[in-house]
Amino acid sequence: QSALTQPASVSGSPGQSITISCTGTGSDVGGYNYVSWYQHHPGRAPKVMIYEVNNRPSGVSNRFSGSKSGNTASLTISGLQAEDEADYYCSSYASGSTEVFGTGTKVTVL
Amino acid sequence: QVQLVESGGGVVQPGKSLRLSCAASGVPYGTSDTHWVRQAPGKGLEWVAVLYYYGNKDRYADSVKGRFTISRDNSKNTVYLQMYGLRAEDTAVYYCASPSGYYSPYAFDIWGQGTVVTVSS
Numbered sequence: 001q002s003a004l005t006q007p008a009s010v011s012g013s014p015g016q017s018i019t020i021s022c023t024g025t026g027s028d029v030g031g032y033n034y035v036s037w038y039q040h041h042p043g044r045a046p047k048v049m050i051y052e053v054n055n056r057p058s059g060v061s062n063r064f065s066g067s068k069s070g071n072t073a074s075l076t077i078s079g080l081q082a083e084d085e086a087d088y089y090c091s092s093y094a095s096g097s098t099e100v101f102g103t104g105t106k107v108t109v110l
Numbered sequence: 111q112v113q114l115v116e117s118g119g120g121v122v123q124p125g126k127s128l129r130l131s132c133a134a135s136g137v138p139y140g141t142s143d144t145h146w147v148r149q150a151p152g153k154g155l156e157w158v159a160v161l162y163y164y165g166n167k168d169r170y171a172d173s174v175k176g177r178f179t180i181s182r183d184n185s186k187n188t189v190y191l192q193m194y195g196l197r198a199e200d201t202a203v204y205y206c207a208s209p210s211g212y213y214s215p216y217a218f219d220i221w222g223q224g225t226v227v228t229v230s231s
Binding site: 001003032034036038040045046047048051052055057058087089091093096097098099100101102103104 | 145147154155156157160162167169170171172173205207212213214216217218219221222223224
């Protein structure tokens with residue numbers, strides 16, 4: 001049950017696109033299409049932005065998109081906006097009917 | 111819309127026990143899986159445990175296995191996290207979270223506001 005690996009920080013200017021990677025193993029990310037991405041502002045509950053690799057819940061901007069290749073999933077935020085500044089976590093269903101989160105990425109809008 | 115409300119957090123000495131509650135309100139919560147997720151100060155989110163409704167199956171993170179127990183009381187629409195042998199490293203904000211059923215069984219679109227557990231002598 002090792003945490004999925006994410007870059008500690010990613011930054012971009014307003015309007016730019018950024019991509020956050022999430023690397024796991026064949027027992028989690030690579031083995032299932034149950035990767036989710038969460039946006040977390042300090043002091044608030046996390047919010048799901050992407051589920052099952054590349055699906056957006058109702059109300060989430062289409063600037064957010066997800067993908068997966070092998071053991072690595074990615075979250076892309078296009079048209080970066082100030083309100084996107086937050087911590088982002090990936091998570092995956094894992095073998096043994098467990099879940100695992102990523103290490104988290106702090107997104108800074110320059 | 112289901113809402114989750116955690117309670118039971120507080121300050122506890124190392125080695126002691128504490129029970130957290132996650133109460134669901136809104137519509138009946140009968141068939142939802144419930145997870146506990148925590149965030150230690152300055153750290154990231156960590157999945158802790160799940161109670162799957164069908165089969166009443168429970169699973170735990172290695173870091174809490176053998177010390178934490180998850181259970182539910184359907185009559186009270188409440189899920190519990192019983193924590194034994196608490197350690198300083200268990201200090202965290204504890205969230206309960208569930209899939210609503212609209213999206214994915216493994217995506218948490220319903221979260222509580224969190225309850226703070228501090229393990230300190």
